[in-house]
Amino acid sequence: MVLGPRAPVYTDQDLNNGEAIAFAQQRGALPTYVHPIGEHSDPFADLSANPLPYELVLDGVLTPGVGLELVCQWTSPLGTSEVWYRFLNIGRAMPATSGTDMMANFYRAPAMGTARAYVPSGPAGSGFDDMVEQVSEGRGFLTTGPALLFEVADSVPGDVVEAGRQSWALQLTSVRPVERVEIIMNGAVVQTLDGFSGGGSVQYEGEIELPAGGWLAARAVGGDADWPTMAFFHFAHTAPVWIDHVGSTDPDTAKAAAIDLLAALDYSEAEFIEGYGGNVPAGLAARIARTREVLSAMVE
DSSP: OOOOTOOSSSTTTTOOOHHHHHHHHHHHHOOOOOOOOOOOOOGGGGGSSOOOTTHHHHHHHEEETTTEEESSSOOOHHHHHHHHHHHTTTOOOOOEEEEOOOTSSTTOOOTTTTEEEOOOOOOOOOOHHHHHHHHHOSSSSSSOOOOEEEETBBBOOTTTESEEEEEEEEEEEESOOEEEEEEEEETTEEEEEEEEOSSSSEEOOOEEEEEEEEEEEEEEEEEEOOTHHHHSSSSEOOOOOOEESOOOOOHHHHHHHHHHHHHHHHHHHHHHHTTTTTTOOOHHHHHHHHHHHHHHHHHH
């Protein structure tokens, strides 16, 4: 564990999260940024008020397969979604994960599974490794309560669908009320549907015109988060269904996302410069420069 800038020790060692991520991936683990965004607001509207983890842009751009904890008991799924959408929009198929952060010796911690990921069941005898693989492949959905089963032209999250006019279907199941259901395409809400009072299931269906590239997903937002859920916010989000191929992009949304991520990179770099007293470690500085190069090429 290296504490990094503004820490009383280990501030002069040239170590960064990229090394820890490489170590984890070499051993078949899913390295993940946990508790990423604290508030519901879009972080890119005011990075100082709702900042990203300082190295997230570096690792999200440079290293495929880095996970992002979308649902968690202690942080905002709405704010985190905005960050996740930017990475998806530049073609990074970033796995979304969940984490209750339950501590058995802390009296007010929620139960395990207050935030959870659901993936399709594997063959008999499959276990944790199979689940991690499916999360890494972007399958299933994440939730603090509601269940979402989403299909686009018979394709499910993690699959690929053709561009053009396509039908979609969604099944929402929830014990508690759900305020609204939203269809998300390339990071934007393209359709808002009424929720329901809970205590059962409801079906939605429709059609949508898909562009040549990008992704489509569904989410359930809001409603009274009360017993039996222990979450502070009612939320569920499917993994994306990709258009044409996994990692495809729409040029305009990719450019806009790259501009936002560059702004976050600039913010992090300023924090590193101040935190390290102007002496940013060479390895970290090189990763910052490489990330800026990749994102700038997307803008140009």
